[in-house]
Amino acid sequence: MADWxxxxxxxxxxxxxxxxxxxxxxxxxxxxxxxxxxxxxxxNDQLEQMKQKEQTLKTQLVSRASQVAALPRVKEQVAExxxxxxxxxxxxxxxxxxxxxxxxxxxxxxxxxxxxxxIKWAPRVEHELYYELPINMQLTGNYEQIGKFAEAIARxxxxxxxxxxxxSRVKPLGEPDETLSLKVSATTxxxxxxxxxxxxxxxx
Numbered sequence: 423m424a425d426w427x428x429x430x431x432x433x434x435x436x437x438x439x440x441x442x443x444x445x446x447x448x449x450x451x452x453x454x455x456x457x458x459x460x461x462x463x464x465x466n467d468q469l470e471q472m473k474q475k476e477q478t479l480k481t482q483l484v485s486r487a488s489q490v491a492a493l494p495r496v497k498e499q500v501a502e503x504x505x506x507x508x509x510x511x512x513x514x515x516x517x518x519x520x521x522x523x524x525x526x527x528x529x530x531x532x533x534x535x536x537x538x539x540x541i542k543w544a545p546r547v548e549h550e551l552y553y554e555l556p557i558n559m560q561l562t563g564n565y566e567q568i569g570k571f572a573e574a575i576a577r578x579x580x581x582x583x584x585x586x587x588x589x590s591r592v593k594p595l596g597e598p599d600e601t602l603s604l605k606v607s608a609t610t611x612x613x614x615x616x617x618x619x620x621x622x623x624x625x626x
Contacts, residue, residue: 554609554611588605
């Protein structure tokens with residue numbers, strides 16, 4: 423033990439072989455630990471980040487593959503929606519048809535024996551994509567006449583819905599059959615014109 427204590431660091435080249443080997447092992451271990459901390463540890467962190475990125479990319483790839491596999495079905499659904507949209511457009515009256523629509527509804531009522539007290543356009547109701555165009559009517563007739571009128575309205579080639587119906591009994595003098603008074607709104611619709619897109623805007 424005394425021999426070890428007498429060793430001087432500046433005379434290391436003159437030390438016996440065993441102490442020199444021991445110091446070399448200690449230095450090698452220290453350098454290895456430092457090298458691991460300085461080079462390998464950051465690389466391990468990068469490797470872990472790359473593994474996480476790989477997992478994220480795999481998830482994205484599976485998602486994209488599912489989207490690609492579903493693309494034909496999505497195209498079919500879009501085509502079906504477009505078809506239904508155009509069918510609906512064809513069932514809505516054009517602007518120039520609105521006057522004739524009002525006259526046509528009046529004719530349907532008269533042909534079914536109804537008597538109109540009033541029939542006129544009400545203010546249009548604006549929604550995000552379309553307008554409601556209500557026609558307010560007040561008329562009189564019996565149950566059968568009113569039923570045939572409603573049935574004929576439902577068969578119109580243009581979409582017209584009867585809303586807000588108020589039915590009450592009226593008994594005019596001298597008439598044996600009971601007459602009904604009907605207040606009702608016949609509503610049709612118009613889509614808004616598509617918003618103009620600037621030709622210089624980015625296309626995506």
